[in-house]
Amino acid sequence: MQRTRGRAPTGGRAGALSQELIVGAAVSLLDELGERGLTFRLLAKALNTGPGALYWHVSNKDELVALAADQVLGQAFAAHPSLEEEAVSALRVLAVAVFDALDRHPWAASHVSAPPTLANALRLLDRIGTLVARTGLPAERHFAVSTAISYYITGVSAQIIAPRITHDATVSRDDFLAQTAQRWEELDPADYPFLTRTTQHLRDHADRDQFIAGLDMLLDGLSTTAHPRTPA
Amino acid sequence: MQRTRGRAPTGGRAGALSQELIVGAAVSLLDELGERGLTFRLLAKALNTGPGALYWHVSNKDELVALAADQVLGQAFAAHPSLEEEAVSALRVLAVAVFDALDRHPWAASHVSAPPTLANALRLLDRIGTLVARTGLPAERHFAVSTAISYYITGVSAQIIAPRITHDATVSRDDFLAQTAQRWEELDPADYPFLTRTTQHLRDHADRDQFIAGLDMLLDGLSTTAHPRTPA
DNA sequence: ATTGCTAATGGAACGCCGGTCCATATGGAC
DNA sequence: GTCCATATGGACCGGCGTTCCATTAGCAAT
Numbered sequence: 339m340q341r342t343r344g345r346a347p348t349g350g351r352a353g354a355l356s357q358e359l360i361v362g363a364a365v366s367l368l369d370e371l372g373e374r375g376l377t378f379r380l381l382a383k384a385l386n387t388g389p390g391a392l393y394w395h396v397s398n399k400d401e402l403v404a405l406a407a408d409q410v411l412g413q414a415f416a417a418h419p420s421l422e423e424e425a426v427s428a429l430r431v432l433a434v435a436v437f438d439a440l441d442r443h444p445w446a447a448s449h450v451s452a453p454p455t456l457a458n459a460l461r462l463l464d465r466i467g468t469l470v471a472r473t474g475l476p477a478e479r480h481f482a483v484s485t486a487i488s489y490y491i492t493g494v495s496a497q498i499i500a501p502r503i504t505h506d507a508t509v510s511r512d513d514f515l516a517q518t519a520q521r522w523e524e525l526d527p528a529d530y531p532f533l534t535r536t537t538q539h540l541r542d543h544a545d546r547d548q549f550i551a552g553l554d555m556l557l558d559g560l561s562t563t564a565h566p567r568t569p570a
Numbered sequence: 571m572q573r574t575r576g577r578a579p580t581g582g583r584a585g586a587l588s589q590e591l592i593v594g595a596a597v598s599l600l601d602e603l604g605e606r607g608l609t610f611r612l613l614a615k616a617l618n619t620g621p622g623a624l625y626w627h628v629s630n631k632d633e634l635v636a637l638a639a640d641q642v643l644g645q646a647f648a649a650h651p652s653l654e655e656e657a658v659s660a661l662r663v664l665a666v667a668v669f670d671a672l673d674r675h676p677w678a679a680s681h682v683s684a685p686p687t688l689a690n691a692l693r694l695l696d697r698i699g700t701l702v703a704r705t706g707l708p709a710e711r712h713f714a715v716s717t718a719i720s721y722y723i724t725g726v727s728a729q730i731i732a733p734r735i736t737h738d739a740t741v742s743r744d745d746f747l748a749q750t751a752q753r754w755e756e757l758d759p760a761d762y763p764f765l766t767r768t769t770q771h772l773r774d775h776a777d778r779d780q781f782i783a784g785l786d787m788l789l790d791g792l793s794t795t796a797h798p799r800t801p802a
Numbered sequence: 803a804t805t806g807c808t809a810a811t812g813g814a815a816c817g818c819c820g821g822t823c824c825a826t827a828t829g830g831a832c
Numbered sequence: 833g834t835c836c837a838t839a840t841g842g843a844c845c846g847g848c849g850t851t852c853c854a855t856t857a858g859c860a861a862t
Binding site for chain 1: 632664680683687692693696697698699711714715716718719721726727728754761762764765772780784786787788789791793
């Protein structure tokens with residue numbers, strides 16, 4: 339019988355373990371070695387204990403990684419304390435902050451999920467909702483729009499960032515794009531009419547700008563419906 | 571030394587293995603048991619062979635799952651043969667087809683990635699691009715817009731669909747949403763002002779509609795910039 | 803102080819996995 | 833029939849997540 343939450347209501351001993359401590363160490367190892375490199379044995383060694391002890395505070399590896407990813411998400415809006423300026427541009431700032439946080443911890447990108455259950459994922463959705471409520475959108479659409487934005491932020495960030503884990507670290511991002519561009523050029527124009535004439539844009543493609551471009555499309559759609567084109 | 575592509579230029583023997591055969595069997599096992607349940611041993615047994623033989627046609631498990639996911643993606647637009655009606659609504663149909671395909675094979679959702687290298691992922695982006703080119707958008711924006719839509723489709727589908735794998739199959743989707751709603755209601759309104767007053771919308775939330783709602787926002791943003799509000 | 807109990811520890815062990823190795827077989831080319 | 837690249841499949845390796853359990857640290861009551 340073990341606790342998922344390793345609360346220490348009683349004092350706690352000297353070099354006491356705790357979930358926070360474990361998750362923190364896990365984040366470091368994940369940054370350094372990636373998800374595949376994180377091992378309970380290795381983590382235990384880093385904390386000067388045995389694997390068994392960790393399971394008192396964390397129920398399994400999935401939960402550990404989820405908690406670690408949630409901590410990364412928390413870092414995203416730690417820097418952006420509150421609700422500045424106009425709602426839509428505040429949404430943009432928030433979204434980019436999340437993207438940047440995940441960019442610094444690529445392993446986390448595929449583990450932030452919605453609908454949220456973990457603390458910081460909840461906080462993110464709440465902040466988005468609060469901002470959406472300020473846009474003048476009718477109240478019955480708040481939830482759907484907030485969720486859509488939340489999904490976009492985490493989902494598209496994951497799409498953009500996660501693939502980097504796979505690719506060999508020895509090959510630079512630019513080289514990879516160049517290789518991809520060349521492969522596209524060699525495709526049959528009959529089967530791939532669009533890709534074969536679009537490789538140029540791929541070469542000078544910047545992930546972060548791409549994320550923002552799509553975000554702007556989404557937020558433009560929001561503005562359109564908030565202030566309809568035909569004001570009848 | 572082994573081939574990644576197990577071409578059979580020479581005839582091939584009786585019950586010959588092939589990459590297609592293996593990937594097909596993998597899809598079945600993945601549908602039945604999920605990603606964790608797929609094992610080279612099990613797959614080998616299903617094909618009446620040994621694990622070692624599989625590695626002649628597939629270089630490792632990551633590649634196998636990626637190929638399986640790409641096959642699922644292929645099913646998405648197999649049913650929707652070509653480019654019907656108006657461009658934007660054709661984009662919507664295409665997007666929903668992908669969502670539905672991933673919905674039927676949840677394990678695949680987190681494995682369709684962009685920028686694409688696999689055959690059907692490439693096809694998807696090409697189709698999107700071709701449709702975007704028909705919207706009257708200036709050519710220099712085609713790539714960015716197409717990529718944004720592609721990211722939205724795969725990324726948001728993954729966000730919506732992937733979590734279901736984790737949750738116990740014994741608990742229904744509706745029960746899960748009701749549980750989540752209740753948990754949100756118990757949050758502190760001071761910390762989560764938005765969530766605590768929005769639980770009602772969560773209860774009658776439908777994933778597919780949610781996907782479409784966000785998609786419409788995105789496509790509205792596209793229309794806005796394609797036919798600007800202030801035409802001058 | 804002594805005792806009893808719970809929270810917590812950590813190392814050994816279990817079962818299984820992805821992946822490799824290699825002895826063997828198949829079937830076309832000559 | 834001989835040869836050889838193609839292909840097979842079972843044994844095996846190292847390592848993983850997880851469980852088990854003997855042991856300890858600290859608190860409360862005596």
